[in-house]
Amino acid sequence: ETGVTQTPRHLVMGMTNKKSLKCEQHLGHNAMYWYKQSAKKPLELMFVYSLEERVENNSVPSRFSPECPNSSHLFLHLHTLQPEDSALYLCASSQALRMWEQYFGPGTRLTVT
Amino acid sequence: QKEVEQDPGPLSVPEGAIVSLNCTYSNSAFQYFMWYRQYSRKGPELLMYTYSSGNKEDGRFTAQVDKSSKYISLFIRDSQPSDSATYLCAMEGETGANSKLTFGKGITLSVRP
Numbered sequence: 001e002t003g004v005t006q007t008p009r010h011l012v013m014g015m016t017n018k019k020s021l022k023c024e025q026h027l028g029h030n031a032m033y034w035y036k037q038s039a040k041k042p043l044e045l046m047f048v049y050s051l052e053e054r055v056e057n058n059s060v061p062s063r064f065s066p067e068c069p070n071s072s073h074l075f076l077h078l079h080t081l082q083p084e085d086s087a088l089y090l091c092a093s094s095q096a097l098r099m100w101e102q103y104f105g106p107g108t109r110l111t112v113t
Numbered sequence: 114q115k116e117v118e119q120d121p122g123p124l125s126v127p128e129g130a131i132v133s134l135n136c137t138y139s140n141s142a143f144q145y146f147m148w149y150r151q152y153s154r155k156g157p158e159l160l161m162y163t164y165s166s167g168n169k170e171d172g173r174f175t176a177q178v179d180k181s182s183k184y185i186s187l188f189i190r191d192s193q194p195s196d197s198a199t200y201l202c203a204m205e206g207e208t209g210a211n212s213k214l215t216f217g218k219g220i221t222l223s224v225r226p
Contacts, residue, residue: 004156006156040218042117042201042215042216042219043157043201043203043216045213045214048213090156090157092156099205099212099213099214100145100147100162100205101147101159104156104157104158105156106155107155109154
């Protein structure tokens, strides 16, 4: 595997389900990010982990819970989501001191029914 | 005023045309200026980044930054159908723990054969 990978690529879940999104980077980076991409809106930064510590929680609802067990892996745990949470969820990584140079994964297309 | 404004398009041009994509911004603290390309059903891909004002060229792509006007551009010469994608501008100015990218909404480009 190369670059940034995300699984699953597509996810349909009910409002009462619990699911997790996974991201793995193979670039030797030490900062990882979760973004939400909705139609007609700019990319929204959700969480930032730098050197495995969370440094940004951009007023994200608690139904989204991130986890970063090491510098190569990032998870986004989802529970009791709302239909408006349906979006493309993107993971990215960078070197901690080069945050302007981020590399993105292909995203997980999430649909909440 | 939004921090980053990008004409939402869409934009359609014939093959071989010169394409000009633009963003304006309001935050004078921005120092790094990025252009990402996003193909359908894929994550954004970093095309180029520029530090401060000036031009940067990479093959058929040229990025320009005019900090005095708070205006950035991406020029694509000899456009090809494979350039058809959504182009996102992004900017970053803080350093350390507060560093984050601010994105435009993106413009969808279609290059007609």
